[in-house]
Amino acid sequence: MGSHIGSITNVKIFVLYLMENINYPLDFITINDIVMQTDYVMYLDFAEAFNSMLDGGLVEKLVEDGEEKYRVTDKGAIVARELKSDIIKSILDQSLAAAFRYLDFKKRGISIKCTVEKNEAGKYDVCCTFHERGVCIFKQFVTVDTLQRANAMKENFYERPEAIFRGVHALLAGNVNYLFN
Numbered sequence: 135m136g137s138h139i140g141s142i143t144n145v146k147i148f149v150l151y152l153m154e155n156i157n158y159p160l161d162f163i164t165i166n167d168i169v170m171q172t173d174y175v176m177y178l179d180f181a182e183a184f185n186s187m188l189d190g191g192l193v194e195k196l197v198e199d200g201e202e203k204y205r206v207t208d209k210g211a212i213v214a215r216e217l218k219s220d221i222i223k224s225i226l227d228q229s230l231a232a233a234f235r236y237l238d239f240k241k242r243g244i245s246i247k248c249t250v251e252k253n254e255a256g257k258y259d260v261c262c263t264f265h266e267r268g269v270c271i272f273k274q275f276v277t278v279d280t281l282q283r284a285n286a287m288k289e290n291f292y293e294r295p296e297a298i299f300r301g302v303h304a305l306l307a308g309n310v311n312y313l314f315n
Contacts, residue, residue: 139174144221145183148175150192150206150214151226152233159196159203164240171232174225235296243267248291250284253277258284262291264299272299 139148152168153160160168162184169180187193192210196203206214218226248262257277264272278284291298 139221139225142179142183142186143217145175145179146187146192147214147217147220148226148229149180149183149187150210151218151221152230153193153204153206154211154214155230156233156237159198159205161201161203164237165204168233168236169229171236172225172229174229235300239296239299244271246292246295248288250281250288252281260284260287260291262295262298264295272302274298274302 139145149165149169153165156168165184166177166180169175170177184193187210188195188204191207192213193204194207196205243266245265246263247265248260251259251261253259255277257279258281260276260278262272262274263270276287278287
């Protein structure tokens with residue numbers, strides 16, 4: 135099964151669009167993480183598309199402070215602008231918003247941790263924390279019945295920590311009343 139946005143050409147357009155709109159060089163891992171924030175592109179398709187974009191002159195490699203980074207070339211920017219209409223606008227908008235959220239977490243130096251421990255009652259405690267530059271800014275603790283459920287929560291936390299952070303903040307601030315209707 136290929137990527138949800140379609141062909142390798144669409145994957146290239148998608149990646150170029152994100153990189154052009156971020157508008158500063160990024161290392162490969164960060165580009166990969168940004169692309170994977172939504173589930174529209176599979177990793178193997180991304181890797182194939184990225185190498186093809188390098189070979190085709192759509193993306194160029196730079197070395198900044200001894201680190202390899204990549205940016206969109208003028209040719210790549212034209213491709214992104216001219217062909218972005220091949221991808222549904224809401225997919226591009228949602229993916230760009232997710233990329234900016236991810237970069238915000240990364241720039242702020244936020245580290246995350248989630249632990250699962252069995253308690254005296256035989257249940258499982260799931261504790262999720264966010265630290266910004268060594269200071270705890272979020273700590274969520276929940277007890278569940280099974281280890282399987284606890285591990286599923288831990289896995290979900292690591293897959294989309296920024297969504298959990300924003301979600302809990304929104305709930306506490308009353309910004310998601312649709313949950314209560």
